[in-house]
Amino acid sequence: MQKRPVELPLDTLPLALHEILSGAQLHDSSCSASAQTYLVEGRGSFFLKIAALHNLAREEAMYKFLAAQQLAPAASLYIQDAEKDYLITQALEGEDGIAAEHLQNPERLVQVFGQSLRKLHDLPTLGCPFPNRMAEMDAEISEKRFSSVGDLEILTEGKTAAWQKYQSMKHLAQSDAVLHGDYCLPNIILKNFQLQGFIDIGYGGVGDRHYDLWWGTWTLHYNLKTHRYRNAFTEAYGQDLIDVERLELARLMAGLTG
Secondary structure, eight states: OOOEEEOOOGGGSOHHHHHHHTTOEEEEOOOBTTEEEEEEEESEEEEEEEEETTSSHHHHHHHHHHHHTTSSOOEEEEEEOSSEEEEEEEOOSSEETTSHHHHTSHHHHHHHHHHHHHHHHTSOOTTOSOOOHHHHHHHHHHHTTTSSOOOTTTOTTOHHHHHHHHHHHGGGOOOOEEEOSSOOGGGEEEETTEEEEEOOOTTOEEEOHHHHHHHHHHHHHHHHSSSTTHHHHHHHHOGGGOOHHHHHHHHHHHHHTO
């Protein structure tokens, strides 16, 4: 992950963070325009994530759920001020999936990437705080139908045709797994090619496993610059659980919510 030294003036932050951040070294490791993420190193190491008001409540709930399964870092503090959310999570040992040590050994990386997703999807769905992820995404797609939102790099047939195709296929969606929701290489932490946990899980919930599988194949192509490892990823996950039509549905959903 990127680590750029930065300073955050304490007087711009809630009082509850002052003692925690006082004297600590901060590094900006943000990878999204929707939130700022800082590695904080002082009395221990942890991450501070800052986003717009109410945007991190869902993520905190998913961290609590997956931390109990030892698949995510613990969330130790979630607070708000008048404009923003602040979330502190434990810093796991290891590096994310796009660290040089991982990208330089793609065969091992792809194996653990597929196996780790299967481990997540094998969890019981009971108790997940967001049990209706497919319905949530369907509502989001309907809301954005007439907007300019849509990833045309994914929706190569165009948004209108993709929406029509989605309507004809959405009955195929199942709620058969606990989803990460943004299953990309930067969102998995590994140490010696062993899973330490998942991060950035605010889009998670119970939904169709093919949504994570589609994003998994997307990130491998994006980060490794080749489609060569697609089959190795799905084989590591388990080809017996993969349905081609539901994978296509996942592509449409990814593009239409983009």
